[in-house]
Amino acid sequence: xxxxxxxxxxxxxxxxxxxxxxxxxxxxxxxxxxxxxxxxxxxxxxxxxxxxxxxxxxxxxxxxxxxxxxxxxxxxxxxxxxxxxxxxxxxxxxxxxxxxxxxxxxxxxxxxxxxxxxxxxxxxxxxxxxxxxxxxxxxxxxxxxxxxxxxxxxxxxxxxxxxxxxxxxxxxxxxxxxxxxxxxxxxxxxxxxxxxxxxxxxxxxxxxxxxxxxxxxxxxxxxxxxxxxxxxxxx
Amino acid sequence: xxxxxxxxxxxxxxxxxxxxxxxxxxxxxxxxxxxxxxxxxxxxxxxxxxxxxxxxxxxxxxxxxxxxxxxxxxxxxxxxxxxxxxxxxxxxxxxxxxxxxxxxxxxxxxxxxxxxxxxxxxxxxxxxxxxxxxxxxxxxxxxxxxxxxxxxxxxxxxxxxxxxxxxxxxxxxxxxxxxxxxxxxxxxxxxxxxxxxxxxxxxxxxxxxxxxxxxxxxxxxxxxxxxxxxxxxxxxxxxxxxxxxxxxxxxxxxxxxxxxxxxxxxxxxxxxxxxxxxxxxxxxxxxxxxxxxxxxxxxxxxxxxxxxxxxxxxxxxxxxxxxxxxxxxxxxxxxxxxxxxxxxxxxxxxxxxxx
Numbered sequence: 324x325x326x327x328x329x330x331x332x333x334x335x336x337x338x339x340x341x342x343x344x345x346x347x348x349x350x351x352x353x354x355x356x357x358x359x360x361x362x363x364x365x366x367x368x369x370x371x372x373x374x375x376x377x378x379x380x381x382x383x384x385x386x387x388x389x390x391x392x393x394x395x396x397x398x399x400x401x402x403x404x405x406x407x408x409x410x411x412x413x414x415x416x417x418x419x420x421x422x423x424x425x426x427x428x429x430x431x432x433x434x435x436x437x438x439x440x441x442x443x444x445x446x447x448x449x450x451x452x453x454x455x456x457x458x459x460x461x462x463x464x465x466x467x468x469x470x471x472x473x474x475x476x477x478x479x480x481x482x483x484x485x486x487x488x489x490x491x492x493x494x495x496x497x498x499x500x501x502x503x504x505x506x507x508x509x510x511x512x513x514x515x516x517x518x519x520x521x522x523x524x525x526x527x528x529x530x531x532x533x534x535x536x537x538x539x540x541x542x543x544x545x546x547x548x549x550x551x552x553x554x555x556x557x558x
Numbered sequence: 559x560x561x562x563x564x565x566x567x568x569x570x571x572x573x574x575x576x577x578x579x580x581x582x583x584x585x586x587x588x589x590x591x592x593x594x595x596x597x598x599x600x601x602x603x604x605x606x607x608x609x610x611x612x613x614x615x616x617x618x619x620x621x622x623x624x625x626x627x628x629x630x631x632x633x634x635x636x637x638x639x640x641x642x643x644x645x646x647x648x649x650x651x652x653x654x655x656x657x658x659x660x661x662x663x664x665x666x667x668x669x670x671x672x673x674x675x676x677x678x679x680x681x682x683x684x685x686x687x688x689x690x691x692x693x694x695x696x697x698x699x700x701x702x703x704x705x706x707x708x709x710x711x712x713x714x715x716x717x718x719x720x721x722x723x724x725x726x727x728x729x730x731x732x733x734x735x736x737x738x739x740x741x742x743x744x745x746x747x748x749x750x751x752x753x754x755x756x757x758x759x760x761x762x763x764x765x766x767x768x769x770x771x772x773x774x775x776x777x778x779x780x781x782x783x784x785x786x787x788x789x790x791x792x793x794x795x796x797x798x799x800x801x802x803x804x805x806x807x808x809x810x811x812x813x814x815x816x817x818x819x820x821x822x823x824x825x826x827x828x829x830x831x832x833x834x835x836x837x838x839x840x841x842x843x844x845x846x847x848x849x850x851x852x853x854x855x856x857x858x859x860x861x862x863x864x865x866x867x868x869x870x871x872x873x874x875x876x877x878x879x880x881x882x883x884x885x886x887x888x889x890x891x892x893x894x895x896x897x898x899x900x901x902x903x904x905x906x907x908x909x910x911x912x913x
Binding site: 416 | 778791
């Protein structure tokens with residue numbers, strides 16, 4: 324197993340009296356795809372926000388490549404290897420696909436933009452403004468922007484949201500391929516549970532902000548607490 | 559047409575061969591044609607006093623050019639950064655006053671005073687920008703309005719009478735024998751003498767704004783406007799490009815302020831007024847701030863309307879109607895609408911030709 328490049332240690336996020344995330348820890352190595360699943364309101368997206376610096380931690384710390392980055396800005400984290408995509412697609416709607424990919428490539432000193440474009444199938448509409456392409460293609464642009472610049476850690480918040488089951492499966496396969504090929508540590512939040520079990524190396528299950536199970540997919544699937552809280556008895 | 563619109567395929571800079579989908583084409587010649595067109599417009603424009611001998615209309619043209627620079631600086635900020643300023647008269651007025659004070663009170667040479675005034679306006683622009691460019695939307699608009707009004711009040715303070723003349727303003731008087739670019743003070747008030755200066759600066763500013771817009775920096779500020787959070791998550795410190803854009807805009811307003819003072823040979827607190835700020839925003843909006851020439855056209859129309867309709871006492875009524883019509887029917891302003899119409903006509907013609 325490669326060395327851990329991302330670690331979260333007892334991360335907590337509170338909104339007033341509500342503890343949206345409470346004492347969540349994980350470690351992800353290069354080339355590893357780590358899934359985070361759980362019912363609605365479990366704190367998955369808040370946890371991603373905590374990892375990426377989008378929200379402040381009320382407890383715990385986040386480390387990137389062994390360095391504590393808890394107080395660092397999102398742009399610092401991006402320049403130092405941590406990128407993310409968003410639950411609601413986040414692109415530059417008025418820019419052409421080419422312009423926005425090159426914009427990110429310039430910032431991150433990416434020299435092999437072609438590979439990302441090819442991997443995500445964006446070559447056909449490079450000169451079209453992003454607002455003119457389908458939601459699924461916008462999703463691909465969003466993920467492409469997260470993968471540009473050879474990040475060491477990618478946080479993917481529901482990359483399959485809004486896609487059909489087939490598109491979602493294809494997207495997860497793309498992501499797995501890119502992570503393996505580029506030795507990227509990835510954290511994946513996704514509602515497509517079967518997809519997560521299929522592509523992820525390790526999985527953490529959250530419920531009401533706390534970890535109820537963590538480990539290899541087979542172990543997590545068999546965990547009685549996970550079955551009771553999330554998967555249901557038929558799983 | 560000089561526009562802020564994203565460059566078309568033919569306009570793009572050559573993409574390095576390692577870039578995806580690198581394109582090649584007759585860009586150099588197209589660029590050369592465009593440069594030649596700008597030079598031609600510039601030269602033809604310089605000859606305006608030969609064609610238009612009536613000082614009244616020439617005065618409208620010069621005033622339109624000055625207001626056009628102010629409107630373009632506001633339009634650039636609004637269209638590129640999504641920041642609508644009602645306080646650019648701060649820099650316009652500061653530069654005008656600085657020029658007046660340094661020539662009249664301190665006896666500086668007009669050219670040195672003009673450069674110093676632009677520097678002061680730009681420096682204050684940097685300070686104001688650093689304080690407010692992080693504030694989005696309506697907050698930015700209100701802050702700029704408040705800052706403009708604060709400077710207006712400052713200019714009429716009794717304690718500053720020796721410097722600003724309060725409500726009386728400052729009649730500008732050059733020191734003995736001083737000239738500006740070979741013109742004495744009386745010449746500067748003559749529209750035909752002043753026109754070449756105003757026209758040259760206007761064309762220069764339009765070219766600068768267009769080049770900035772089409773540059774990599776232009777793409778950066780557009781990205782920040784489109785989705786600031788995504789820009790930050792792409793590794794960009796979004797404060798710096800916004801501040802730089804604001805500074806460019808403030809410099810434009812300062813240049814306009816100096817030109818105003820040069821032409822009028824007089825400054826008063828009106829240069830800081832909300833009305834001047836509002837008029838400039840309306841001129842930019844009506845002309846169309848998605849294009850570089852739109853605010854200039856809007857400004858010329860505004861000055862013309864002011865001259866023709868001002869005496870009726872209903873200028874603001876007509877201004878309001880123009881604004882309503884623009885917002886309701888011409889979302890990209892007059893020049894934006896004409897550009898769209900031209901594109902449509904070209905498409906129709908090309909389709910017919912290929913049949």
